[in-house]
Structures are given as C-alpha cells and as structure tokens.
Amino acid sequence: MISRLRELAPKSIRHKLIVASIACILVPAALTLLIYNSLTQEAVKRQAIANAEDSLQLVNGSVTNSLKGMLTIANYVQTNPGLKAYFKLAAANNVSGNEYQRFMDQNRVLEQLDTLTVVGQNSYVTILLTNDKYYMNYSVSDYNPLELKKKPWFRKMTELKGLESYWAGVEPTELAYDKFDHPYQVTVARTLRLDSTEIYGYAVVTIMEDQLHDIFGNLSAGQKVVLLDGENHIVSGGDPESIGKPFPYVNAVNSLQASEVVAIAGERYLVVQQQLSFNGWRLVLMQPYKESIVDISSIFNRVFVIQLISFFVFLLLLITLVRAFTKPxxxxxxxxxxxxxxxxxxxxxxxxxxxxxxxxxxxxxxxxxxxxxxxxxxxxxxxxxxxxxxxxxAQINPHFLFNVLNSIRMKVMKRGDPESAKMISSLSMLLRMTISREEDEIFLHEEIDLVSHYVSLMNLRQKEEARVQLDIDPRAFLIKVPRFFLQPLVENALIHGLSQQPGVISIRADVEESYTVLSVTDNGLGMNEVRLESIAGRMQSAGTEMSSGHEEPKGSFSGMGMSNVVERMRMLFGEDFVINVRSEIGSGTTIEMHIPHREEIRDV
CATH class of the missing domain: 1.10.8 (Helicase, Ruva Protein; domain 3)
Structure with missing residues (x-):
C-alpha cells in the first residue's frame, strides 16, 4: 500500500507545488464549503420552521376565533337574563300571558337567536328543553331538534359542570338544506341549569366544517393543515374523504416534542403543531421539506455557486503562476x-x-x-x-544458500512433512535478515515479522506452543528500530517467563504525541519484588546481561543480551529512551519501552 502511494505521488517539483497549492486551497475551501453547507442547511431549516409556525399561528388565530364564536353564542344563551328567564319558565311550563302574548314572547326569543349568527359565520343555534320544547334559528323541516337526543354524545351532557362545554367534533351534516353543499358539521353543546344545578335544557351551536376548511386555503403552496380532536380524529382540513377518520400519521406527530423535520411515508416533511387553548384540539401543519425551503435555499445556492466559481478562477490563476515560476x-x-x-x-x-x-x-x-x-x-x-x-x-553468494534452503523446503513439503517445511521457511527468513541485511535499523513491522518466525521455530522445538498476540497501532509500523531488539525479550518470555509451557506473549504498541509505547507481556511465572528491584537497578547502567527476571540464556539466536538491547536503544534514541519492568508472582512479566519520536516519525 505504501509503495503504491509512492508511485502515485507527483515526481516533479512543479507538480508538487501545484498539488501543494491545490491542497492548501482545496482543503480550507472544502472545509469552508462543508461548514457553510451545514450552517446553511440548519439556517434554512430554522427559517422554514419559523415561517411554518407563523403561518400556523395565523391559522390558529382564525380557527380559535371561529370556535370561540360558537362558545360566545352558548355563553350568551346561558347568561342573558331575558333568555335565561324565559327558558326556565318554558321548561317548567309556566310561561304567563294569553296565547298572543306567548306567541310574541317566543318570536322575540327566535329573533334574538337569529341575531346570534351575525358574527361573520353561519351558526345554527338549538335550545332543547327537558320537556322537549325547542327553539332554533332554522326551520324544523331542515332538522328536528328532538333528534339530538339520539346522538351518542348527548348522554354525556349530564357529566358537564357549570360553564363546561362538550365538543362533539365533526359529524355528517344533519340539516337537509345544507347537507349537499356542506357535508360535515362541527357542534358544541352546553347544559342549562337551575340554581339547584338541575338541568332544564341544552344549548347546541353548530357550524359547517367547510367554514374552518376555508381558513386553510390561504396557506402557502404545499402547506396542509388538519384540525384534530382529542382522539386524533380529523375535524377539518386535508382530503374531504378523511374527515372524521383517524389521522394516519398520528404516531409520527405524537413523537415530536417541537416543530421538526421527519420522514413520513418515505418523504421528509416539515411538521408544526399547536394546541388550541380551550378544548384540547390541535392544529397540525405538514409541508414537504423541499417545498418549504425552495425560496430560502435558492439564495444560499446562488452564493454557493459564486464561491465555487471564484475558487476555480483563483485556482487556475495559481496554477498559471506556479507554472511560470517553475519553468526554469x-x-x-x-x-x-x-x-x-x-x-x-x-x-x-x-x-x-x-x-x-x-x-x-x-x-x-x-x-x-x-x-x-x-x-x-x-x-x-x-x-x-x-x-x-x-x-x-571468492565468496559464497548468500542467495545461493537461500535458494538451496527453499529447494529443501519444497522437497520436504512434497514428502508430507509440513512442520519441517515451516521450520525451514522460518529459518530461511531469519538467516536472510541476519546475513543479507546490512542496515542496523529496520521498520517495526519487519521486526514483528522476524519475531513471528522466531516464535514459530521455538514452537516446533518444544512440546507446548506459545501464542503471540499483537495489538499494534498502524502508525507504529513505520517507525525505525534496531534489528533484533524484540527477539531477546520474546526469547526470555518463552524460556524463562513461560518455562517452555503454553501461554500468550502480547506485543502492544501505542503511538503518543512524542513517543511510542511498546510493551512485551507474558502470562508466565513472574518474579518477586526483590528480583524486580535488582533488574531495575541494572537497567539504569545497561552494562550487564539481563532479562525479565533471569539471565540471558547463552546460545540465543540473536546473540544479544538484554543489556545490549538497552544500550543500542539509548545510543539510537538518547537518554529520552525509557524502559520499565513490571511483574508479579504468578501474573507474568511486562517490559515497557518508551521510544521517542525522531524526525521521520512525524511524516508517518
């Protein structure tokens, strides 16, 4: 991968300058555009929500006025002294006077009910007394008020107290004259009570649903508003066929705490909702998000295009100047x-x-x-x-030796002895690193490969296998280290830490800001504090052979003791190189090295 990147890297100084210049412009410009785009989207979203909330606030005011107009009529009927006194007498069958006088009193009541509709909307007022007398501002041929007693909600009227009102929601229009032009009606009802709180009648006010629906027609294109009752049924708005039915997106809307953009039926919608203050109903505005931001985002898009064009113009100018400067x-x-x-x-x-x-x-x-x-x-x-x-x-070519070992490995493999072939392969790799490599420093990943081959050879020699566990930060693979500086640590862990028993040797490398922490840990026998303090003292001098608690065994593959490793590391990295040993009896041993970063590590 690294070699591939090197092949793709620019070769000439001109190309390097151009690439560097483009990078210096492109990266900040890209970051600026990304941040600008993110902030723009958030600003557009906030503005779209604010616009939708303002629109819904206007609708809320109009709907509230319409519904409160119904309550005003009910309040007037319930609190007007003349009407209240008349209805009480009529409910008790105590209306005084001759027949003409009673007729004139009834006409005055009906005229007053007719005047209640002059509030900007057609309201149908019905006063139904408990003795089945009724008074209304419409013809009995259109609708018989006694039919109100058959409605399911009428029985719930007895549960009302004081000036409480019952909102019956939306129903099919019962008035014969308006049934075809106005298919749905909205009704509010209130009880009329004596001072003893006994019910003597009911005041019912009805308006046509399309009076509310007309309010929603003044919204911006794409904005759809529905009025929902307390049971999430559609009172007004939306498709006429959905009136009175459950709101299909109630789950998505109820989960919102505030105005938000949500995905509904595979499309993003801007959803705003506001509660009516007096009857538990609410208004829900839904608008496709694309349509809600089309005007606002067009402004930001123009600014974005201008910035993009400016970027390319300055980029071409920069490339032209670089080419002129680098022509010599x-x-x-x-x-x-x-x-x-x-x-x-x-x-x-x-x-x-x-x-x-x-x-x-x-x-x-x-x-x-x-x-x-x-x-x-x-x-x-x-x-x-x-x-x-x-x-x-006069010399033997080392490659001849490697080729001979490889031929022997192939013959052994063909004869069905894969373990011997594996041993020969690992031995060949170790010899190649020892004989053919002249440089003293190699990459850490090469040292890890060397240790892996060494452990493979040792596992073939002993009865029980040890396992190497690696946890290496990828950035650490390309740091330069002395050859064979890990092998003595691993060898001591195998022979003395694990005592040639099965176990795990963990090699971990973490890249910090100014150094790399490299540790070798075994889960072997460990050592006591006395031995640990002795080793810590000897590491300061780095003049004697030592290991993770034992003397370096003679005849080790690398031929270098622990003291040699410490001395080489300090010669290479200076006094900033730090090595520590931690161990406990029965818990294994850890050797931790802090390798300072040199100039080349900053480029990794």
Missing amino acids: LVRLGKVTTAVQRGNLLVRSGVRGNDEIGRLGLMFDQMLDRVKEMIAEVSDTQARKRKAELKMLQ
Missing part, C-alpha cells in the same frame, strides 16, 4: 535527465539573480568539472571493478 526548474530537470542518459555536452543556460538562476549557473559549472574528472575516474573504476570481481568470485 523544468529546464534544469530536462538537462539533468539528458546528463543521466550520458549526454555531458548539454547545458541548462538558466541564469538569473534568484536562487534558481544561481543553481543553473553552478549546475553548468559542475558539468564542466565532471567532464574533466571523468577520464580520471574511468581508469580508477576499471581497476576497482576487477578487484571486486575477484572478491565476489
């Missing part, structure tokens, strides 16, 4: 390529007062000097190649 470097690069191919006569001709001009001059002078020295070097190199050839002929 490209010329130097082409000359270098020609020199690499063997053409020592080519010259760059790059001159100037800046660093690139001076570099071109010195490069041309260097080529002149190289041409003069090449003759002298040719003779020396020829003699050197002859000496190296003779030396190579």
Whole structure:
C-alpha cells in the first residue's frame, strides 16, 4: 500500500507545488464549503420552521376565533337574563300571558337567536328543553331538534359542570338544506341549569366544517393543515374523504416534542403543531421539506455557486503562476535527465539573480568539472571493478544458500512433512535478515515479522506452543528500530517467563504525541519484588546481561543480551529512551519501552 502511494505521488517539483497549492486551497475551501453547507442547511431549516409556525399561528388565530364564536353564542344563551328567564319558565311550563302574548314572547326569543349568527359565520343555534320544547334559528323541516337526543354524545351532557362545554367534533351534516353543499358539521353543546344545578335544557351551536376548511386555503403552496380532536380524529382540513377518520400519521406527530423535520411515508416533511387553548384540539401543519425551503435555499445556492466559481478562477490563476515560476526548474530537470542518459555536452543556460538562476549557473559549472574528472575516474573504476570481481568470485553468494534452503523446503513439503517445511521457511527468513541485511535499523513491522518466525521455530522445538498476540497501532509500523531488539525479550518470555509451557506473549504498541509505547507481556511465572528491584537497578547502567527476571540464556539466536538491547536503544534514541519492568508472582512479566519520536516519525 505504501509503495503504491509512492508511485502515485507527483515526481516533479512543479507538480508538487501545484498539488501543494491545490491542497492548501482545496482543503480550507472544502472545509469552508462543508461548514457553510451545514450552517446553511440548519439556517434554512430554522427559517422554514419559523415561517411554518407563523403561518400556523395565523391559522390558529382564525380557527380559535371561529370556535370561540360558537362558545360566545352558548355563553350568551346561558347568561342573558331575558333568555335565561324565559327558558326556565318554558321548561317548567309556566310561561304567563294569553296565547298572543306567548306567541310574541317566543318570536322575540327566535329573533334574538337569529341575531346570534351575525358574527361573520353561519351558526345554527338549538335550545332543547327537558320537556322537549325547542327553539332554533332554522326551520324544523331542515332538522328536528328532538333528534339530538339520539346522538351518542348527548348522554354525556349530564357529566358537564357549570360553564363546561362538550365538543362533539365533526359529524355528517344533519340539516337537509345544507347537507349537499356542506357535508360535515362541527357542534358544541352546553347544559342549562337551575340554581339547584338541575338541568332544564341544552344549548347546541353548530357550524359547517367547510367554514374552518376555508381558513386553510390561504396557506402557502404545499402547506396542509388538519384540525384534530382529542382522539386524533380529523375535524377539518386535508382530503374531504378523511374527515372524521383517524389521522394516519398520528404516531409520527405524537413523537415530536417541537416543530421538526421527519420522514413520513418515505418523504421528509416539515411538521408544526399547536394546541388550541380551550378544548384540547390541535392544529397540525405538514409541508414537504423541499417545498418549504425552495425560496430560502435558492439564495444560499446562488452564493454557493459564486464561491465555487471564484475558487476555480483563483485556482487556475495559481496554477498559471506556479507554472511560470517553475519553468526554469523544468529546464534544469530536462538537462539533468539528458546528463543521466550520458549526454555531458548539454547545458541548462538558466541564469538569473534568484536562487534558481544561481543553481543553473553552478549546475553548468559542475558539468564542466565532471567532464574533466571523468577520464580520471574511468581508469580508477576499471581497476576497482576487477578487484571486486575477484572478491565476489571468492565468496559464497548468500542467495545461493537461500535458494538451496527453499529447494529443501519444497522437497520436504512434497514428502508430507509440513512442520519441517515451516521450520525451514522460518529459518530461511531469519538467516536472510541476519546475513543479507546490512542496515542496523529496520521498520517495526519487519521486526514483528522476524519475531513471528522466531516464535514459530521455538514452537516446533518444544512440546507446548506459545501464542503471540499483537495489538499494534498502524502508525507504529513505520517507525525505525534496531534489528533484533524484540527477539531477546520474546526469547526470555518463552524460556524463562513461560518455562517452555503454553501461554500468550502480547506485543502492544501505542503511538503518543512524542513517543511510542511498546510493551512485551507474558502470562508466565513472574518474579518477586526483590528480583524486580535488582533488574531495575541494572537497567539504569545497561552494562550487564539481563532479562525479565533471569539471565540471558547463552546460545540465543540473536546473540544479544538484554543489556545490549538497552544500550543500542539509548545510543539510537538518547537518554529520552525509557524502559520499565513490571511483574508479579504468578501474573507474568511486562517490559515497557518508551521510544521517542525522531524526525521521520512525524511524516508517518
């Protein structure tokens, strides 16, 4: 993966500058656009919710006025002294006067009921007394008030107290004259009581549902409002066929604590709801979220497009300037390529007062000097190649040894002995790391592979197998460490910690801000405090062989003791390198190293 990334990395300085410039512009611009987009969406959402709440507030006021108008009529009937006195006498069959006088009194009552409708909406008022006398502002041919007693809600009227009202909700229109043009009606009822709280009559006020529905027609496009009763049935609004039926999205709406955007039936809706203050009903506004933000988001989209165009314009300008500034470097690069191919006569001709001009001059002078020295070097190199050839002929090629071991492994594998083949493979890998690698520092992942092969060899030698458990931060794999610095720790854990018994050796690496914490832990025998303090003192001097509680065994594969490891680590990383040993009898031993970060770790 790392080699693949290196192949894809830009090769020329011009491309590196362009990529760096693009990155320096693109990353902040992308972050800015992402933050802008996030904030914009949140601002658009808040504005859309505020607009919807304002719209619903206006609807709420109109609906409240309409419904409170019904209550006003009921209050007037219940509190007007003249009407109240007349209805009490009529309920007790004590209306005085001759027949003409009684007729005139009844007409005055009916005229007063007719005047109650002059409040901006048609209201149908019915006064039904307990002796089955009734008074209303409509014709009995349209509807017989005695039919009210057959309604299911009429029996609940006895439960009302004082000025309490019963909202019957929405019902099919009973008035014959209005049934076809106005299919639904909304009714509120109230009891008329004597001072002894005995009921002597009922005041029923009815309006047509479409008077409420007309209020919802003034909303913005896409906004739909429904009026729900206390049982979540639709009183008004929405599809006419849904009037009186349960609200289909009641579960989604009831789960909201405030105005919010929710997914309903696979589409996002803006949902706003407000409670009516007097009867437990509520208004619910639903609008497709896309339609609610179309006007607001268009403004933000224009700003976004302008920013995007500006970004690309400045990016093209930057690339043009970088190309102009790096043109002499490209010329130097082409000359270098020609020199690499063997053409020592080519010259760059790059001159100037800046660093690139001076570099071109010195490069041309260097080529002149190289041409003069090449003759002298040719003779020396020829003699050197002859000496190296003779030396190579006198040595055994390590690759010959690896190939022979690989051939032996294949033959053993073919003969059905996979364990021996595995041992030969691990041995070949260890020899390759020992013989063919000249550098003293390797990557940590190579050291981990080396330890894995070593444990595999040790498991083949002993009866019980030990298991290596790795927990390595991926960033730690590319730090440079000395070769064979983990193998002595693992070897001591195998031989002395686990005493060649089955167990687990855990290798853990965590990358901190300024150092990497690397630990080797076994679940073996452990050691006492006296031995632990002795080892801690010896680690400070790093002059003697030691391990996690035992002397380094002679004949170990690496040939390096613990003291050698500590000394090499301190030579490489300085006094900032710290090593600690923790152990308890029966709980195993942990060796923890704090490896300081050098310059190269900051690039990992």
